[in-house]
Amino acid sequence: MYGDWLQLRGDPRGALIAAHAQGDVQAAEGLLREHAEEFLGPFAPGAELASSVALGWGLGFWRRAVLCHHDGDDLDELVRRVLEHPSARFLEQLVVRSGDEEPASVGRLPLRSAIEALLQRGPLPSLRAVALGDRPEGHSSDVPVGELGGLWSIAPRLERLEVSGRAILLTRFSERLRWLALHTAGLPRATLVGLGRARLPALQHLDLCLGAAVYGGTCTDVDLARLLAGDGLHSLRWLGLRNSELLDELPTLLAAGPLLQRLEVLDLSHGILTDAGACELIEWWRRFAHLEQL
Template identity: 40%
Template sequence: MTVTDHLQALYRLPAHTFPGPGGRTDGLPDPEAFAWRVTSDVYDAEEDWTKAFARFCSAVDTTRVRALIVGAWQEAYDTDASDVIEALVAARDRFPALRAVFLGDMVGEECEISWINQTDVTPVLAAFPALEEFGVRGGSGLVFPAVSHRALRKLVIETGGLPAEVVRGVGGSDLPELVHLDLWLGTPEYGGDSEVADLEPILSGARLPSLRHLALRNSEIQDAVAAAVASAPVVARLEVLDLSMGVLTDEGAAALLGGQPLTHLKKLDLHYHYLSESLQERVRRTVETAGVEVDLDRDDAEEDSDDDGTPWRYVAVGE
């Protein structure tokens, strides 16, 4: 129930961590060949993130940097990303080639996902109109009002609880080139208070004419999401549908299979689930035999029960 690995790549470029304070910065690799990870420390940081970023800007030819990964900032459990975003926006003219940004690449040992403090992250999109990929980890304090962005092709928001206002902001955004949308909806315990009705603008697809990969995952209401997806207009043009990592049971999967055909998909991802063997077989028989790649790996889906037998089921990533 935690994030254990840092990003290995961004924008199809391997990740490379910029040296920390005291590290050698001579002989650095080609600026455009890597996704550069600039990071501080959450606890007892020798330098804050903005100073690490300033060193990065001095040591690397930023005009050739195509992807930037923002790692830990000091006291991320108590301090939001405002200073980080302000530094990025202030440096926008130094990054003419920047096409991808990921904000908050922290693992559980640094800061649990639901403890990462975010803020309004959309100034990054406004500052970089040519940005094609944008990712955010952490839902606490996260703000994402409706925006218009003409170049963005991939948007990823990873949380243990995604605020409904953020879901509505994404759904209300004008993103004509967006191909890939990945939202981790999470649980109410960690701020995930969205309902299926909040997803309607996304499921209609009206503002997302280019969408081909839709992930609505890590949700406590995964059954209700699956039922809504079953009749969603956007599904007809998808290549990948991802309802993984959440509390998906036979009820939700049956509703999904009872809706519109899914045999046009290239992939249906349901990994980390709570499906019975018979329902898994039904999924395979319905879509896998039509040539759709199906992921039904149960992973480590956790299930407990009360003394009276009432089941307790959990999303893949919570705290």
């Protein structure tokens, strides 16, 4: 209906919506070439920011945007220009990559600036999935992230969140959340405490890198025990407690709570397991026998 209305007004986006709806790839590509300025602006092929953004289309609008930080780019300005463009009206997935540039080398915090630009943008009611930061192969990102609680007010339908970086502070959560991954070398205690208190009835996948104290990981076994009681996680089926200095305590904590019996997959990889922890795991092995993957 919206596409028909646009076509009656002579708006080329109406024709693009129709081409996408009919699966007419050739017609859609022709319209994108002919009206590149209107549909893509600074992100059109050959334009100034074309190499910084990868876009996925659906029914005449961007449905997915992947933003990559390059030397000379202002990542926060890139976020603003993408979200302000008319083609982003129904954006569902946003990925913001900080690149391999270290904060100390640029004198500023590109990812944090981009997050602030996102939080200041205002309501994004169509947004369902957000990924922030990079996961360098073999180690965790050291790019600062900071406070993220404002995401739920600007994206009330957000269901999937992936964050990679340092100092990930997230103490409030949405009941719509279905998939959460926090990749860090050190998870702040406040974030784990917030998760333990949250009611997340839709959450099915939770992947936490707890990290080490030397990198800002301040979680304790008491905080983990509250999370593993599973009071607010009745749909959880996939749990990762990775890269943890507390791995020796995890078998007993998991075995003592009801959450373990609801899980299908448990990932304890990249943690520090001593002989004592291995003995605990063997002692409680029957509690873990139902898992499809450990």
